[in-house]
Amino acid sequence: MNEALLSWLMVPNSAELRSVTEVLARPRWMTAAACRGAGVAEFVMDAKRTPSEAVQAMCGRCPVREECIAYALERDVLVGIWGGTTELERRAMRRTVA
Numbered sequence: 001m002n003e004a005l006l007s008w009l010m011v012p013n014s015a016e017l018r019s020v021t022e023v024l025a026r027p028r029w030m031t032a033a034a035c036r037g038a039g040v041a042e043f044v045m046d047a048k049r050t051p052s053e054a055v056q057a058m059c060g061r062c063p064v065r066e067e068c069i070a071y072a073l074e075r076d077v078l079v080g081i082w083g084g085t086t087e088l089e090r091r092a093m094r095r096t097v098a
Ligand code: SF4
Pocket: 033, 034, 035, 036, 043, 058, 059, 060, 062, 063, 064, 065, 068, 069, 081, 082, 083, 084
């Protein structure tokens, strides 16, 4: 899944996709994601909820977890679980770094 499509799926009230090119231009690391093809239902959730054990386990063994977290930390508009972190956890991580 690429950034434009993810943004469309995971950012409330996001705009229409801008182009097919954006859909096809996803970061290469996403092709190795453990969650690839798993659907987004378990990953898009209320910011205060803890991810399920299944999601935590999947992210814990994901070969691109570091890339995933870094990607989400750079994009504060993204919601849901990224790299096993919740939206609230990422906000706290950004404050720690700032
Ligand atoms: S770390 Fe988790 S959310 Fe990120 S790509 Fe891997 S399985 Fe998916």
